[in-house]
Amino acid sequence: MLEFKDKQPLESTGTLKNEDLELDESIDSLPYVVKKMKIGEDRIEIAEEIKHVSHEHDLKLTEELLNSKKCDGCMHPIFPHPFYSCAQCRFFLHKSCVELPRKKRHPLHPHLLTLFTEPPYYSGAFFCTLCGRDCDGFTYNCEKCEFDADVQCSLISDxxxxxxxxxxxxxxxxxxxxxxxxxxxxxxxxxxxxxxxxxxxxxxTLPHRVRYRYFEQPFKLCYNAEDDSDDDEYYCDICEKKRNQKYWFYYCTDLSFYAHPDCILGKSPYMK
Structure with missing residues (x-):
């Protein structure tokens, strides 16, 4: 059983009488403050610099191409999504993770979930109740049930x-x-x-595109069996063991390189 530390959840503003009132996804309930705006395409205002509760320094929206970095919220690769970064630290957050609500409901849990930007356990990590992976990024937590959902699992719908x-x-x-x-x-x-x-x-919830070690080319998650050839012909180019052609895999067209998801992502892909 995970041991709780003294938790500091991201509380919504205002007086809350019940869970329905707590589920306030207005701008006031978002865990960041806009410090600087810019005008983007179609004259739309974009938050260029923010202060997010998960980090001590301001974060700036960046278009820099980073091949091997992870988002500190969802622990998925930064590439190829828009993200914010810290100029002083190697800290990164997808724009979508910055905009996560403080409270939300989930179709597989009866209670309201609270966003924690640090796992609320002394171990500094948590076990996602839904996908079964260890993670040390953001979690949506129900203290009553010791339920945790990582960011990607928190986003699933029916x-x-x-x-x-x-x-x-x-x-x-x-x-x-x-x-x-x-x-x-x-x-x-x-x-x-x-x-x-x-x-x-x-x-x-697997990432659609990943990078692997020193290769510059991206690897794409592939969903379909390649063809009707003998199953003995399919191998993972990382572990050199056979692959089941009916199972999902990562593939790089330029390199003609195939990989099991667990091989290319590693045993604990959602840990820093």
Whole structure:
């Protein structure tokens, strides 16, 4: 069991009488203050410099291309999303992570969740209840149930769609774990109403593009079996072990390089 430290949740402003009132996603409930604005395309105002509660220094919106850095909120690669950075530290936040609400509800949990920019445990990390991965980034936490959802799992909705999927998938609320069609894990899954296809939250929240070590070229998450060749012909170019052609994988077209997700991401991809 994880041991709680003295927690300092990001409280919403105002007097709150119940959970429905607490669910205030107005600008006042966002965990940052705008320090400087700029005019972007179409004359739209953009927050160029902010002060976010997760970091001691101001953060500036940047267009610098960073290949190997992670967002300190979701722990996913910075590339290729807009992000804020600290000029004094190597601290980065996706624009979408900066704009996360302080409170939110989740379809797989009955209580209101509170955003913590640091895990509320003495270990400094947490175990995501939904995808089963260790993480030391932002968490949406329910102290009452010792429930934690990392940023990507906190964003899931009842329906999961991708252009490459034949049918939309429905989030299963079954109390038990089910096996994913795209990997060898069991967990909370999305299910297809028309076929037996299932997708667990580990796969549903994988980064779409990643970088690997010294390679400059990006690797793309691929969803479909490559062809109908003999399964013995498919290997991971990192571990050099066989790949199941029905399971998802990362691939770089320029390098003709294939990799298991766990091999290219590492054993603890959401830890600093």
């Amino acid at each position: 329906i999961f769609t991708r252009d490459v999927l034949e049918h939309p998938l429905i989030l299963s609320r079954a109390p038990y774990n089910e096996k994913c069609s795209c990997c060898d894990h069991e967990g909370k899954v999305f299910k297809c109403a028309d076929c037996e296809f299932t997708l667990d939250l580990r796969c549903a």
